[in-house]
Amino acid sequence: MNRTFIKLLISLSASSLLATSALAGIDEGKTTYDTLCGGCHGTGALNAPVLGNAEQWKDRVAQGISVVEQNAIKGLKMMPPKGGNPSLSDEQIIDAVAYMLSALDAPANVVNTAAPVSSAPVQPVVKANTANTFNRLLKGGKEEWNPDPADDGIHDPDHEESYYLQSPKEAFEGLPESRYGNHVDWVEALATSAINPRFDRLDADKKPFVLDLNIVREVKGSMPNVVYPHKQHTEWLDCSNCHPAIFTPKKGANQISMASIIMGQQCGVCHGKVAFPISECRSCHSQKKEVAAK
Amino acid sequence: MKALHFSSPFVFLAILLISLFMVDSAQAEYGDIVINNYSDDAGMRPAVFPHWFHRVRFRCKVCHADLGFKFQAGGNDINMLKIIDGEFCGACHNGEIAWSIENCGMCHSGIPGTPIQVHGSTLQQLVTPNKKATAGDK
Numbered sequence: 001m002n003r004t005f006i007k008l009l010i011s012l013s014a015s016s017l018l019a020t021s022a023l024a025g026i027d028e029g030k031t032t033y034d035t036l037c038g039g040c041h042g043t044g045a046l047n048a049p050v051l052g053n054a055e056q057w058k059d060r061v062a063q064g065i066s067v068v069e070q071n072a073i074k075g076l077k078m079m080p081p082k083g084g085n086p087s088l089s090d091e092q093i094i095d096a097v098a099y100m101l102s103a104l105d106a107p108a109n110v111v112n113t114a115a116p117v118s119s120a121p122v123q124p125v126v127k128a129n130t131a132n133t134f135n136r137l138l139k140g141g142k143e144e145w146n147p148d149p150a151d152d153g154i155h156d157p158d159h160e161e162s163y164y165l166q167s168p169k170e171a172f173e174g175l176p177e178s179r180y181g182n183h184v185d186w187v188e189a190l191a192t193s194a195i196n197p198r199f200d201r202l203d204a205d206k207k208p209f210v211l212d213l214n215i216v217r218e219v220k221g222s223m224p225n226v227v228y229p230h231k232q233h234t235e236w237l238d239c240s241n242c243h244p245a246i247f248t249p250k251k252g253a254n255q256i257s258m259a260s261i262i263m264g265q266q267c268g269v270c271h272g273k274v275a276f277p278i279s280e281c282r283s284c285h286s287q288k289k290e291v292a293a294k
Numbered sequence: 295m296k297a298l299h300f301s302s303p304f305v306f307l308a309i310l311l312i313s314l315f316m317v318d319s320a321q322a323e324y325g326d327i328v329i330n331n332y333s334d335d336a337g338m339r340p341a342v343f344p345h346w347f348h349r350v351r352f353r354c355k356v357c358h359a360d361l362g363f364k365f366q367a368g369g370n371d372i373n374m375l376k377i378i379d380g381e382f383c384g385a386c387h388n389g390e391i392a393w394s395i396e397n398c399g400m401c402h403s404g405i406p407g408t409p410i411q412v413h414g415s416t417l418q419q420l421v422t423p424n425k426k427a428t429a430g431d432k
Contacts, residue, residue, distance in 0.1 A: 154322045155404060156406070159399060171346070272415055277416060
């Protein structure tokens with residue numbers, strides 16, 4: 001049943017774009033497995049679920065791949081954190097788990113499974129990790145937002161000062177939330193004075209010159225039109241940040257497309273990096289339009 | 295300045311879909327920047343600049359207009375001499391506006407070997423798979 005679910009995810013994310021990197025991850029995962037995890041998971045020592053035994057993994061996988069990965073990282077009852085080797089990175093553990101779960105898809109290893117699921121003409125190994133990735137990202141729950149610097153994958157956890165740095169979770173306490181990015185609605189935070197960032201390095205009282213001018217960009221197709229608001233931008237930015245380097249200051253004078261935004265140009269210079277990310281379609285595509293029925 | 299175009303709508307869609315699900319995958323705080331043009335070679339941990347922390351205190355304009363930080367991770371050729379002369383980070387980390395430069399480890403806190411990046415950026419998530427996609431598409 002879980003496997004059907006995984007298969008569904010696979011077919012959804014059947015994009016071969018991810019396949020190559022996924023394979024590399026599984027290969028590395030196998031190395032970690034062979035040198036460490038196999039000690040218990042190869043034999044079932046301490047009642048560890050055995051590699052390839054679908055029956056023993058069924059209920060575990062049902063918790064969601066991200067839970068399983070977290071349990072492997074943090075430890076679970078007799079399962080030591082990171083299999084007992086704290087010097088392994090979270091990434092390595094996740095790869096090892098991906099390898100272990102991929103083994104569930106290899107028919108030769110499957111013990112005690114009901115009718116084999118018909119196999120798509122894709123390599124099983126690839127599928128499992130593609131599905132993991134997909135699944136993991138879908139479920140990225142609230143606990144995973146705004147990690148402490150020392151656990152965030154770029155600050156060195158073996159460095160004392162990493163622990164002096166402020167945790168974003170703590171700093172964002174009480175700020176209005178959003179769904180992506182920092183998970184803070186920065187426009188709202190500023191409008192409600194929940195934060196009061198300086199407009200001048202030294203002078204705390206200097207006020208920005210706010211230009212209240214909306215530019216509507218009509219969008220072909222089904223997506224709502226884009227309303228570009230100068231107001232929210234000039235609260236934060238100077239005219240020279242956009243004009244003329246990014247945009248010629250003339251309505252309609254700039255050719256803007258979604259593809260180039262995603263590639264980090266135009267609106268994508270800031271959105272998808274520091275300002276709210278591209279996944280917030282409706283924040284930009286905010287003006288309803290009459291959709292002619294065809 | 296010619297805008298990018300993708301010849302197939304599918305590629306565009308694929309990119310969009312991936313971007314949607316990848317954006318959330320980044321672990322570190324969105325917008326954290328790793329600056330590592332020289333640090334690794336000099337035996338220092340890479341510098342990590344937390345955008346979120348600074349934007350609570352300063353608007354973008356202060357750094358990106360007044361202090362002249364270009365919108366490009368690793369694109370400002372920052373070094374310690376410029377910093378002690380009051381440029382870039384040194385405009386504030388001078389013992390007056392913020393703690394001073396002796397606190398090396400506060401800035402140089404990255405995992406050694408971490409490449410220059412904007413953490414959690416769409417682009418960071420897309421570049422590799424996308425290159426493959428467009429190559430096949432041409």
